[in-house]
Structures are given as structure tokens and as C-alpha cells.
Amino acid sequence: MTGHDAAYDLAVVGAGPAGLAAAGVAARAGLRVALLDAGARVGGQYFRQPPDGFHASRPGALHHGYSRFVRLRDGLGDADVLLGHRVWAVEPAAGGGFAVHCLKGGRERATTVAATRLLVATGAHDRVLPFPGWDLPGVMTAGGAQALLKGNLVVAGRRVVVAGTGPFLLPVATSLAAAGARVVGVFEAGGRFALAPRALTRPGKAVEALGYGGRLARHRVPYKGGRAVVAAHGAGELTHVTVARVDAEWRPYRRGHETVRCDTLAIGYGFTPQLDLVAQLGCEIGADAAGGPAVRVDRHMRTSVPGVYAAGETTGVGGADLAELEGAIAGRAVVADARGVPAAGDPAAVRAEVRRRRLAAFADALLRAYPVRDGWTSWLRDDTPICRCEEVPYRRVREARDLGAADARSIKLLARPGMGWCQGRICGEAVARLAGEDPGPPRRPIAQPVRLGDLADMDERTSDDDA
Amino acid sequence: MPDVVVIGAGMVGAACAYYAAREGLSVTVLDRASVAGGTTGSGEGNVLVSDKEPGPELDLAVLSCRLWAELAAEAGEPGGFEHEPKGGLVVAESDEVLRALTELAGRQEKSGVATRPVAADELARYEPHLAPGFAGGVFYPQDAQVQPMLAAARLLRRWPGVALRTGTEVTGLLMDRGRVTGVRTSAGDIPAGAVVNAAGVWGGEVAALAGVTLPIMPRRGFILVTEPLTARADGRPLVRHKVYTAAYVTNVASDSEGLETSAVVEATQAGTVLIGASRERVGFDRTVSLPVLARLARQAVGLFPALADVRAIRAYCGFRPYCPDHLPVIGADPRAPGLYHACGHEGAGIGLAPVTGLLVARHLTGAVPELDLAPFRPDRFAGAAA
Numbered sequence: 001m002t003g004h005d006a007a008y009d010l011a012v013v014g015a016g017p018a019g020l021a022a023a024g025v026a027a028r029a030g031l032r033v034a035l036l037d038a039g040a041r042v043g044g045q046y047f048r049q050p051p052d053g054f055h056a057s058r059p060g061a062l063h064h065g066y067s068r069f070v071r072l073r074d075g076l077g078d079a080d081v082l083l084g085h086r087v088w089a090v091e092p093a094a095g096g097g098f099a100v101h102c103l104k105g106g107r108e109r110a111t112t113v114a115a116t117r118l119l120v121a122t123g124a125h126d127r128v129l130p131f132p133g134w135d136l137p138g139v140m141t142a143g144g145a146q147a148l149l150k151g152n153l154v155v156a157g158r159r160v161v162v163a164g165t166g167p168f169l170l171p172v173a174t175s176l177a178a179a180g181a182r183v184v185g186v187f188e189a190g191g192r193f194a195l196a197p198r199a200l201t202r203p204g205k206a207v208e209a210l211g212y213g214g215r216l217a218r219h220r221v222p223y224k225g226g227r228a229v230v231a232a233h234g235a236g237e238l239t240h241v242t243v244a245r246v247d248a249e250w251r252p253y254r255r256g257h258e259t260v261r262c263d264t265l266a267i268g269y270g271f272t273p274q275l276d277l278v279a280q281l282g283c284e285i286g287a288d289a290a291g292g293p294a295v296r297v298d299r300h301m302r303t304s305v306p307g308v309y310a311a312g313e314t315t316g317v318g319g320a321d322l323a324e325l326e327g328a329i330a331g332r333a334v335v336a337d338a339r340g341v342p343a344a345g346d347p348a349a350v351r352a353e354v355r356r357r358r359l360a361a362f363a364d365a366l367l368r369a370y371p372v373r374d375g376w377t378s379w380l381r382d383d384t385p386i387c388r389c390e391e392v393p394y395r396r397v398r399e400a401r402d403l404g405a406a407d408a409r410s411i412k413l414l415a416r417p418g419m420g421w422c423q424g425r426i427c428g429e430a431v432a433r434l435a436g437e438d439p440g441p442p443r444r445p446i447a448q449p450v451r452l453g454d455l456a457d458m459d460e461r462t463s464d465d466d467a
Numbered sequence: 468m469p470d471v472v473v474i475g476a477g478m479v480g481a482a483c484a485y486y487a488a489r490e491g492l493s494v495t496v497l498d499r500a501s502v503a504g505g506t507t508g509s510g511e512g513n514v515l516v517s518d519k520e521p522g523p524e525l526d527l528a529v530l531s532c533r534l535w536a537e538l539a540a541e542a543g544e545p546g547g548f549e550h551e552p553k554g555g556l557v558v559a560e561s562d563e564v565l566r567a568l569t570e571l572a573g574r575q576e577k578s579g580v581a582t583r584p585v586a587a588d589e590l591a592r593y594e595p596h597l598a599p600g601f602a603g604g605v606f607y608p609q610d611a612q613v614q615p616m617l618a619a620a621r622l623l624r625r626w627p628g629v630a631l632r633t634g635t636e637v638t639g640l641l642m643d644r645g646r647v648t649g650v651r652t653s654a655g656d657i658p659a660g661a662v663v664n665a666a667g668v669w670g671g672e673v674a675a676l677a678g679v680t681l682p683i684m685p686r687r688g689f690i691l692v693t694e695p696l697t698a699r700a701d702g703r704p705l706v707r708h709k710v711y712t713a714a715y716v717t718n719v720a721s722d723s724e725g726l727e728t729s730a731v732v733e734a735t736q737a738g739t740v741l742i743g744a745s746r747e748r749v750g751f752d753r754t755v756s757l758p759v760l761a762r763l764a765r766q767a768v769g770l771f772p773a774l775a776d777v778r779a780i781r782a783y784c785g786f787r788p789y790c791p792d793h794l795p796v797i798g799a800d801p802r803a804p805g806l807y808h809a810c811g812h813e814g815a816g817i818g819l820a821p822v823t824g825l826l827v828a829r830h831l832t833g834a835v836p837e838l839d840l841a842p843f844r845p846d847r848f849a850g851a852a853a
Contacts, residue, residue, distance in 0.1 A: 091757050101757070280755050390737075403620035404476065404502035406633035413508045413616040416737065421694065421780060445755035445782040449694060452742075453775030455764035458757065 008034045008080070010334050011100050011115035013087050013277060016044020017320045018312030018327035019121035020072040025331025027077035031338060034113050035076065036085040036102065042073055044123055045143060046320040048150035065320065072324070082113065088448035090118065090277050098281075098307065101458075103448060110454035117307045117334050120278050120295070121327060124271035124313035128426050129372065130386050130394075131379045132231040134267070138238025142172045142268030155179045157264025161241055163187040163229040164268040166370040170212035170223075172266055177219035184262055186216065187227035187243055189250050189269075190370050228252070230379040232265055241265055250375030269372055271317045272429060272439070276447040278314060281305050285441040288316040289364035290371050293441045299353060300333035300343040301326055309334060318363030325356050377434060386434075387427040389420025397434055408435040421449070469495040469630070471831060472650050472659040474637050474673055477507035478817050479809050480665030481619040482824030485538075487663075488626035490832045495659070496623060497652060499636035503616035506667050506816060509785020511690060511731070511743050512615040513709070514818040517555045517607035520571070521578045523842035524794055524815070527822045529579040530837060532609045534821035538622070539613075548618035549736050555610030555709040556585065556593050558601045558770070565602040568713045572605045581608050596705050596773050610709050612733065615817045640676045640806070647677055647805035661831055663807045668788035670796070670810030674845075677803040681796055682848050683811045685751055685786035688744035689759045691767070692781040693774070695738030704734040710770055730766035732774075740777065742767040744814070751786060789813040790848070797823055797843040799830050807831065808845045 008031075012023045015037035023035040035042070041049050047069040085102040093099045097116040104111050126141035133139070138157065140148075142164060145156040160181045162173040169186055177183045216223050230252055231242040245256035275285060278295045284304035288294040294316040301309045311330040312323035329352050336343040344350070380386075382395040392415050400414035408431050411417065417431050418424025423444050424431070432439040471487050473480045476498035484494045498504065514535050519525040539550035559565035572582040583606040590597055590604060623631050632654070639651035641658060649658035664673040664681075674681040696705055711731040730742050745759045760782055768775045788811050790796065795812040807830060809823045822838075829836040 089755070089757055091755070282754055400620075403617075404623060404631050404633055405620070406501040407504070410501035410504050410508070410616070413503055414620055419692075419737070419781070423781065443753075443783075445757075445760070446779055449778035449780045451776060451778050452691075452693065452764045452768055455691075455761050455779060456768045456775065457761075459761035459765040 007097075008032045008113065008115040009338055010034070010117045010119060011036060011098065011113050012119045012121060013090075013100065014044060014121035014123055014312070015039070015042040015081070015083075016121060016123050016312060017046055017072065017324040018123075018330070019044070019119070020076065021324045021327030022119050022121060022309075022311055022331035022334070023079045024072060024075040024077060025328050026334050027079035028075065029335040031335060033079040034082055034115060035079050036082045036087060036100065036113065038084070038086040040083055042081060042083070043069060045147060046323075047072075048147055068324075085111075085113075086448045087277060088446055088450045090280055092281070103450060103454075108451065108454075110450070110457065117309065117338065118281075119309040119311060119330055119334065120303075120314055121310070121312045121323070122274040122277060122314055123323075124273045124317050125425060127269045127272045127372070127429055128267070129269050129376050130384055130427070130430050131229065131376070132381050132384045133233055133238075133241075135385050135388055136232050136234050136238045137236070138234065138263055139232050139265045139267065142168060142266045143271075145176065145264070145266035146172050149175055149179055155181045156266065157181060157262070159184055159262045160264045160266060161185055161187065161229065161243075161260055161262040162266045163189075163227075163241075163243075164270075165189045165372065166268065166270045167366060168268055168270070170216070172268070173221055173223075174212050174215040174219070176266070177221055178215070181264075183219065183221045184260055185243070186221060186223040187229060188223070188225045189228040189246055189373070191225050228376070228379070229265060229267065238263055238265060246375060248373070250373040251378050252375075270367075270370060271313060272425075273314045273317060275314060276442050276444045278303060278308065278310055279441050279443060280445060280447070281308055283308055283310070287438065288367055290367040291438040293439060300336075301330035302333060316360070316363065317367065318360060322356065322359040322363055325352060325359060328352060329356060372433070374433070386430055387417035387420065387424075389422050389426075390416040390418075392417040392427075397431065401435075406435070408432040408437055408440075411435055468649075468658045468660070469493045470660045471495070471663060472497060472657055472661075473663045473665050474650065475505070475665035475667055475810075476502045476619065476623065476631060476633065477505050477665065477667050478503065478615050478619045478820040479667065479812065479823055480663070481622040482820040483663050483665050483809050483827045484629045484824070485622045485625060486821075486824040486828035487831055488628040490828050491628070492828075492831060493628045493630075495630045495632060495657060497635045497637055497650065497657075498633050499653075501633050502623065502631070503619040505669070506785050506787060507615050507619055509690075509783060510615060510688070510814070510817060511733070511741050512549075512613045512618075512817055513731070513814070514611040514613060515555060515709070515815070516575070516580045516609045517557055517605070519575075519815075521574045523839075524819075525575065525578045525580070526838055527795075527819050528815065529609070531819050531822035532611065534825060535611060535613065535818075538618075538821060542621070548621055549614040550611060550618075551613070551736070552609070552611040553708050553733075555607040555711070556590075556604055557607065557711060557713050558590065558597070558604035559713045560601065562602045564713045565604075568605055582606070583608065594707055594710060594771075596771050597710070598770060598772050606708075612709065612735075613817060614736075618817075637673065637676070642677070645804065647803050661805055661807060663809055663827060665809045667810055667816065668786045670788060670808065674800075674806075674808070677800070677806050679800060679802045679806075679845070680848070681808065681811065681845060682791055683788045683796070684748070686789045686813065687747045687749050687752065687784055687786055688814065689756065689763065689782055689784045690741060690743030691760055691763050691779045692783075693740040693742070694778045694780050696734070696740065696777065697738075705773060706732050706734045706740055706771060709733045712766070712770070730763050730770065732767050732770050740767075740774065746787075746814075753784060755782070787813045788816070792847075795819060795823065795843055796845050797826055798840045798845065800845040802846055
């Protein structure tokens with residue numbers, strides 16, 4: 001039987017800081033909890049761990065929050081941790097609650113987890129902007145470089161350039177440098193000190209930023225603002241990049257280009273929340289401080305759909321501290337709702353809410369301090385790939401616009417960007433911006449590719465139930 | 468002032484603009500969103516004669532199939548719109564269904580449809596990967612496929628007399644003593660000699676602006692899209708034609724409120740396989756329905772067992788504009804002179820777009836239409852008088 005494995009009080013999708021915290025709170029309160037994650041171990045992107053076979057002698061060396069991770073991991077109580085579960089769809093179940101449809105393990109066996117309540121803590125993925133040469137081997141996302149290092153103890157390259165915008169570039173550069181890579185430069189397209197005045201409102205973060213600054217200096221890594229990698233070059237693989245001085249709108253100045261030799265480029269323009277599952281359920285999705293999509297929640301992390309909660313980056317990108325806190329708040333709300341008692345009241349909950357407001361305000365300030373500026377489109381050339389899955393160059397996007405495609409969806413219909421394997425997760429942001437739109441909520445009824453045979457079996461199951 | 472304003476830049480609106488401009492009329496096409504952003508962009512691009520009972524709609528379809536071939540032939544431009552006269556294969560699950568299908572094919576022949584009976588042991592020559600056990604089928608060489616978004620976009624560009632204005636919403640109609648004399652839009656008034664309502668599933672709302680009723684309602688359909696398949700050893704696609712079971716014919720004409728599915732399976736030039744489409748009357752509800760997707764998948768695997776190991780990567784839904792008698796609304800509205808309709812084609816809007824555009828252009832220029840438009844009159848619905 002591929003059907004329902006068990007009925008849980010709560011299914012948590014995503015075992016990063018938010019999901020771990022929520023599952024722990026709910027499980028320790030006595031709820032039957034399933035914690036699902038696509039990965040081979042808990043932790044998500046932030047607490048990514050190398051496989052056991054690596055015998056890392058100091059597993060905490062790459063994580064400044066390792067003790068916190070251990071506390072979260074060991075606090076899961078009796079929660080069932082379902083690893084290697086990729087969720088491709090969620091839907092309201094016939095008899096109430098939710099059905100979480102998963103593909104399990106390397107052989108992708110179809111399975112369904114049933115739960116009364118659902119918490120979506122699916123995190124975020126790297127935001128990518130295309131530029132000439134971004135499809136060369138050796139170019140990777142900043143998050144990808146960090147994941148290689150944390151998850152496989154692999155240093156992405158020998159000579160590394162880190163570029164893009166936002167505070168995440170700093171930990172990526174420092175951990176790569178600490179692991180032995182020669183980081184030849186960190187290039188921030190925005191202002192170098194965009195963060196500084198804001199950081200003063202949050203002393204802990206200011207200290208953290210100063211710490212990164214110190215470590216960059218110690219590894220002799222230059223950190224330059226108002227610079228962008230506008231092209232990557234190489235025959236078959238990356239050999240060098242063009243770094244341009246850019247104005248406030250990210251348009252390159254005519255002078256001031258430099259060529260930087262490197263074998264790896266780690267590039268990141270912030271993060272996009274993974275909203276496929278909340279969108280499938282019809283949860284209301286609003287805009288974050290920078291205009292990007294984020295699921296709307298009340299102060300107890302309830303979405304607009306009863307029984308569905310969200311925590312962490314899905315509610316707006318805010319980092320691991322905020323994610324963990326939101327997870328704990330969501331966990332408490334689930335417990336209260338399950339027992340039919342009010343979610344607020346005790347002093348701990350009030351303190352958590354105050355702290356969440358402060359962290360969220362800081363996260364919003366960061367989002368506003370490191371926006372994506374429109375000038376990146378001037379880096380594109382006719383043959384620059386916009387969508388790699390469907391091999392759509394910029395020229396075809398322009399043709400679609402000339403043919404009357406006035407919005408991102410029509411560009412997709414006429415030129416096919418976003419119709420391939422990744423379903424627009426990589427190019428969707430760029431296409432929306434090229435259409436002059438803020439990126440909207442995703443519409444992906446199938447969040448992960450699923451075998452037609454597995455889909456067909458679901459129909460037979462339903463039919464059998466009817467009989 | 469243009470001779471004609473067309474409301475809606477979908478496939479039908481594009482065809483109306485194309486044929487009107489070909490007659491020398493100046494045309495402005497308005498869309499509140501984008502080209503092909505409504506039902507045109509949510510379908511499969513079917514150009515079918517096989518799925519229609521003999522009658523006025525089949526007469527439209529037979530002529531329209533020919534017009535599609537002409538439009539494709541005159542294109543000659545790179546890209547075009549992927550017109551592919553691949554033919555349709557309808558298969559019967561039992562001898563009884565095969566008899567009904569063969570009888571239908573015989574009647575369709577009299578309307579100008581080419582049909583070719585296919586015996587059970589011949590099916591594999593048409594579709595080598597078809598499941599065994601079918602009683603036989605009928606092959607329809609006229610059935611074709613287009614990429615409807617590209618077709619709409621490119622037809623709008625073919626005549627210089629056509630101006631396209633996207634992002635322009637029609638908020639009212641200009642009226643003068645009961646006559647429609649133009650449109651009021653979010654970007655100002657546009658007086659025109661005639662107004663064509665090609666607003667598809669929203670055609671009833673446009674009609675209401677003139678104070679007349681068109682009972683056009685949405686009928687939802689889901690379509691599943693697979694991963695792009697790599698070329699097979701023989702260099703041919705896994706699915707070579709439009710393939711569906713004979714149950715489809717009864718579903719199209721059904722009045723059932725509930726879910727009906729009869730999967731049409733076909734490969735596209737992008738390498739994907741399209742599986743569609745379901746039929747449901749649930750209003751404009753876009754909520755994903757997994758049971759519908761599961762049913763489509765089961766029917767597709769039933770036709771082509773090799774699809775079981777192919778992965779679905781996308782699904783989308785759209786809303787067919789349907790009228791109570793399942794026929795489109797085409798031609799001048801006697802209740803509102805100056806207003807012409809070209810909407811309500813249900814699931815056949817792509818296939819019937821050229822003939823609709825041609826017939827509307829005939830009305831606009833006062834020429835004699837190729838077909839009798841009486842069955843498609845806008846005022847034919849009982850109790851629908853304003």
C-alpha cells in the first residue's frame with residue numbers, strides 16, 4: 001500500500017531552523033508530529049551537515065550556531081523525522097486535515113502523510129539574475145557554494161570571486177576563505193555600507209558584521225561596494241570575470257572595468273521564499289518589505305487557511321534567528337489550537353512576540369537596504385541565456401515583448417522561459433523583472449516532478465475508496 | 468478612428484483582426500492584459516474535426532481546418548506557430564464502442580471529414596506504444612495542432628492595418644441611440660465603426676455593457692505536461708498523433724455539472740507530452756484538484772503504458788467559454804447594432820478561430836458569409852432578451 005502511513009496531529013514540511021523549532025515545541029507538548037525534509041539529515045540549508053561518513057572532527061567549525069543546532073535536534077522528542085521526503089503536493093483531505101504527498105528516497109516511492117494541521121517551513125532559495133556567461137561551469141550561487149562547503153566539506157574552488165548583493169555574501173566569503181580558498185574579492189552591487197546604519201539598531205548583528213569584516217581583512221579579502229560582475233568568461237569553464245563599477249541603479253560606468261582571474265564565481269542577489277505549497281493550498285500571499293512574495297501570517301504564524309501555519313523564510317526572508325523564533329511561536333500556536341485554548345497570554349509568548357517584532361523589523365531593514373536595481377538588465381546581451389532549462393536567450397524574450405507579451409506570464413507563453421525542469425525557480429525572478437513586475441506568488445500545482453504512474457495510482461486509490 | 472475595435476487579444480480576437488484587416492479595414496485590438504493571456508494561453512492548441520457530431524459546429528470546423536492550413540502556408544516566417552497537421556487517432560475500448568465510433572465517422576464523412584477506419588491489428592502502425600487490447604479506431608487526417616499563443620501573436624502582426632493595445636481595459640461601450648459606436652477604456656474613449664466582442668469567457672460581461680445578455684459560462688479544464696522526452700531510438704516521438712478514446716465524443720456534448728475526463732494525449736514540438744483535458748463546471752476556481760490530475764494521468768497511462776515512468780512537471784488550468792447549447796456566438800447582434808460577437812467557443816476556440824474571424828469579416832463588410840450563421844445568432848437563447 002502506498003497510502004496513508006499514519007495520521008499525525010501536525011506535519012511540518014522543512015527541517016531547517018523554523019521546522020526544527022516548531023516540531024520540537026509541538027512534540028514535547030505531546031502532539032504526534034511528523035517532520036519532513038527532502039534532505040538526508042535535518043538542519044536545512046543553515047545547519048547543513050556533512051554525511052556521517054565524512055567523520056568531520058569538528059562538526060561545529062563551519063557553524064557559529066552549532067550548539068543551537070544540537071539543542072534543536074535533540075529537542076525533537078518523539079517527533080517522527082521523515083528524511084528523504086520530497087513533497088510534491090499538499091491538499092485538504094476528504095475527512096478534514098491535510099494530505100501531504102511525498103516522493104520518498106532515491107527511488108522516489110510515492111507516499112502520503114496525513115495530518116490534522118500543517119506547518120510550511122520550506123525556506124528560501126537563491127535569487128539569481130542572469131548575465132553573460134552565467135551558465136559557465138564554475139559559476140554557482142552563493143548558497144550553492146555554502147552548501148557544498150557545509151554539506152560536503154568541499155571548497156568550491158581555488159580562486160573564488162563572491163559577488164551580488166546583501167549581507168549573505170560576507171559569511172560565504174569568510175567561510176570559503178577559512179576553508180582554504182583564495183577569495184580574490186567580494187563585490188557588492190549596492191553600497192558597501194548600506195547595512196551599517198541599520199545594524200546599529202541591532203547590536204548583536206552589528207558585532208557579527210564587524211566580525212565578518214575582521215575576518216575578511218585577516219584573509220586579505222577585498223570587499224568593494226558599487227561593483228558588479230557583469231560578465232563571466234572562459235572556454236568551456238570559468239577563467240575570469242569582468243567586474244564593473246556601477247551607479248546607484250546598477251548601470252555600469254563606462255570606465256572602471258577590471259578583469260579578475262578566478263575558477264569559481266559565487267553569486268547571490270538575496271533569496272526567494274519557497275511558496276509552492278502555501279500557494280497550492282490557497283493561502284494568502286502578500287509582499288515583503290522589498291516587494292517580493294511572502295505568505296501572510298497572523299502573530300501566531302497562522303496563514304489565511306485554517307489549520308495551515310508558516311514560519312521562517314516563507315513569511316519573508318529574515319535569517320536563521322528569526323526563523324527559529326517563528327518556528328517556536330508557530331509550534332506553540334499549533335499546540336494551543338489543538339487543545340482549543342487561546343494561543344497568547346503567558347509571559348514567554350509575549351517575550352517571543354516582542355523579540356520577533358524586533359528581528360522582523362531588522363530583516364525588513366535589510367531587505368530595503370539591499371534591493372535589486374533595474375540596471376542589471378543593461379548587462380544582458382542578445383545571446384545571454386535567460387532560461388537555461390528551455391535555452392531561451394534574451395533575444396527571444398525581447399521578441400516576445402515585441403509580439404505583445406505585456407506581462408511575465410505572456411512572455412513565458414510566447415518564449416517558454418520557466419517551462420522546463422526548474423519551473424521558473426531560477427529564471428522566474430528575472431523574467432518578472434524584465435516584464436516590469438514585482439515577482440508574484442508561484443503557481444506550481446506540481447512542486448516536484450512526479451511519475452505519471454504514481455499520479456495514476458492516486459486515482460485508483462480514490463476509486464477503490466469510493467467502491 | 469478605426470473601422471473596427473476588437474475586444475480581446477486571444478486567438479479569436481486575433482483572427483477577427485486578421486480577416487478584417489485583410490478586407491482593408493483598420494482594426495484596433497484591445498486587451499486588458501496581454502496577448503493570449505486568457506483561455507488561449509491555457510489550452511492545448513487543438514484544431515479538431517474528429518470530436519464533433521455532424522451539425523453546424525462541424526461545418527465550421529471543417530472550413531476552419533482548411534483556413535488554418537492556409538494561414539500556416541502563407542506564414543513562411545521563422546518560428547511561425549508550429550502548425551502540425553499530424554492527424555488524430557480515436558480508439559475504441561470495446562466492439563460496441565467501435566461500432567458507435569464507426570457509425571459516427573460515417574456521418575462525419577458526409578460533412579466533409581476525412582476518416583480512415585483502423586482495425587485492431589493496424590493500431591500499432593499508427594501508434595507503436597499504444598496499449599494492447601483496443602478494439603480498433605478511426606484515424607482523422609485533418610486533425611491538427613498549433614501553438615496558439617504564437618499563432619495569436621503572429622496573426623496580429625501580419626497586416627499593418629492592425630494596431631494592438633495591451634493593458635487597456637474596456638470599461639464601457641459608447642452608445643448613440645441604441646447603436647454601439649465605440650468603446651470606453653481605461654485609457655480613454657475610442658470611437659469605431661464597429662465593435663467585435665472577442666472576450667472569450669468574459670464575453671457575457673462585454674455584452675452586458677451594451678445591455679444585452681450572452682449566457683457564457685466557464686468550464687474548467689486541467690492539463691498535465693510531462694518532462695521533455697529525449698528522442699527515441701527510431702527518432703519518432705513516443706506519441707505520434709492526437710490520441711484519445713471514443714469516450715471523449717460523449718463528454719464534449721455532456722451537460723453534466725461534475726468532473727469528466729477523457730485524456731487527449733499528444734506530443735509537442737518542445738518534446739513534452741500534453742495530457743488534457745478535464746471538464747468541470749466550478750466557476751473561475753483555480754484551486755488545484757489533485758483528483759483531476761490523477762484521473763488524467765490514469766487515462767494517459769491506460770493509452771500509453773510507457774508514460775507510467777515519465778514524470779509530470781507541470782499542470783495548468785483554463786476556463787472554456789461555453790454556452791448552454793455548446794455552440795459559439797458569431798455575428799452581428801440585432802439587439803445592439805454596431806456590436807458583433809465572436810465568443811463562446813468552449814474548448815474549440817483555437818480550432819474555430821479562423822472561420823470565426825472570416826465570417827465576422829464578411830458581416831463587417833456586408834459580404835455573404837460562406838456558411839449560414841443562424842445557428843450562432845447572439846439572440847438565440849430563450850429568455851435572454853434584454
